[in-house]
Amino acid sequence: MSPLLPDEAFYAGLQHLPKPRYPFPDFIHPHYQQQRKEYYDWIDREYTFHSKAAREKHKQHNLADIAARGCPFLSTLAELRPLANYTANGAMMDDYFDRCSRNEMYHITARIRSILTGEEYIEPTDNGIFHQFWILRQDAIKCAMPQRLYEKYIAAIHNVFVGYTEERTYYRANMPPPLSIYLIIRLHSSGGLPYCKYAAMQKNYRELPDDVLEHPHILRLHDLCSLLIGMHNDFISLPKELHREGDTMNLVKVIQHERKISIHEAYMEALQLHDNYLDEFMLLHQYLPPFGELQDMVYNYVQDLGIMVAGVYAWHTNDVSRYVNGGYVDGEYTSQEMDA
Structure with missing residues (x-):
C-alpha cells in the first residue's frame, strides 16, 4: 500500500457508509496515560529489531489504549498491564510477522504458549516479542x-495465535476464505476472547465460579463479543485492506468474493450480519439463565462485556493513525519459507 495514494482513491466512498453502533456507554481506565508511557518505553526497549519508522508509527497507534477502553473498571494499573501487554504486543507482532508462513507462525505460537504456561520458565535473554510475553506472565x-x-x-491468547496461523494460508494464496471458514478463524484472530476472559478481573467478577464462566450461555456471549470486535475491525480496516495484496481476512471482502457483488453491497451485508450478532447479544443478555444469588452479578458482568466491545470500537473511532492512509506498519519479518 502506497502512503501517497490519494485519500479519495484510498477510501473509495466507504467513509460515507453507515457504521456500527453500540447501546453501551464509553469509559476509559483512569491510568491510561501512565499505561501509554510504559507502552512507549517498552517499544523503544523491546522492539529494537523493528525499524525506527515502525516504532514511531506504533507509538502513534496507542495500542495500550484498547485495553484501557475495553476493561476500564480494573482496579489498578498493575491489573491493566497484563491486558495491555497482550493487546499491544500481540498487535505489533501480528504486524511484524505479517507475511510469515503458516508453518513459521505455528512455531512462534508454540513458543509463546510455552512461555505463558511457565513451561519455559527462564527469562528470555533477548528483548522482543517473546520476552514481553514472559513479562506478561510475571505481571499476572x-x-x-x-x-x-x-x-x-492464556488459553484464549493461544487460540488468537492459532487464528493468526490459519490466516496465513489465505494471505499467501491472496484468496478470501469461504464465509464459514472466515467465521471460525476470525472468532479467534479478532483477539476478543482473551478480553472476555480478562473481564472477570474487574469489580467483583472473579467471584463468579467456573459453572457460570463456562456456562454455554455465557460462552456464546463471549463468542458474540469476539465476532463483533473482529467485524468492526474489518469495517475500519477495509480501505487499507482493499489496497494491499494478501489482506483477504476481511468480512466485506469475504462476502464480496463469495456472493460476487460490489464492495458497497458486500459492506451492507456484512453490517447486517454484525447487527444480527449484536441483536443476539442483547437478547441473551436479557434472557440469562437463572444463576440464583449471582444473578445480578452475572447481569452486570455481561453488561460490562458490552461496554468492552463498545470500548474497543471507541479506540478504533478515536484512532487517527493506524488505519488511515499510510498509517499501517508493514511487516518487516523476512519469511524463510517464501513458497509455504
Whole structure:
C-alpha cells in the first residue's frame, strides 16, 4: 500500500457508509496515560529489531489504549498491564510477522504458549516479542490474578495465535476464505476472547465460579463479543485492506468474493450480519439463565462485556493513525519459507 495514494482513491466512498453502533456507554481506565508511557518505553526497549519508522508509527497507534477502553473498571494499573501487554504486543507482532508462513507462525505460537504456561520458565535473554510475553506472565503473578482465570486467559491468547496461523494460508494464496471458514478463524484472530476472559478481573467478577464462566450461555456471549470486535475491525480496516495484496481476512471482502457483488453491497451485508450478532447479544443478555444469588452479578458482568466491545470500537473511532492512509506498519519479518 502506497502512503501517497490519494485519500479519495484510498477510501473509495466507504467513509460515507453507515457504521456500527453500540447501546453501551464509553469509559476509559483512569491510568491510561501512565499505561501509554510504559507502552512507549517498552517499544523503544523491546522492539529494537523493528525499524525506527515502525516504532514511531506504533507509538502513534496507542495500542495500550484498547485495553484501557475495553476493561476500564480494573482496579489498578498493575491489573491493566497484563491486558495491555497482550493487546499491544500481540498487535505489533501480528504486524511484524505479517507475511510469515503458516508453518513459521505455528512455531512462534508454540513458543509463546510455552512461555505463558511457565513451561519455559527462564527469562528470555533477548528483548522482543517473546520476552514481553514472559513479562506478561510475571505481571499476572504480581497482580495476584487467580490461577483459574489466568489459565482461561492464556488459553484464549493461544487460540488468537492459532487464528493468526490459519490466516496465513489465505494471505499467501491472496484468496478470501469461504464465509464459514472466515467465521471460525476470525472468532479467534479478532483477539476478543482473551478480553472476555480478562473481564472477570474487574469489580467483583472473579467471584463468579467456573459453572457460570463456562456456562454455554455465557460462552456464546463471549463468542458474540469476539465476532463483533473482529467485524468492526474489518469495517475500519477495509480501505487499507482493499489496497494491499494478501489482506483477504476481511468480512466485506469475504462476502464480496463469495456472493460476487460490489464492495458497497458486500459492506451492507456484512453490517447486517454484525447487527444480527449484536441483536443476539442483547437478547441473551436479557434472557440469562437463572444463576440464583449471582444473578445480578452475572447481569452486570455481561453488561460490562458490552461496554468492552463498545470500548474497543471507541479506540478504533478515536484512532487517527493506524488505519488511515499510510498509517499501517508493514511487516518487516523476512519469511524463510517464501513458497509455504
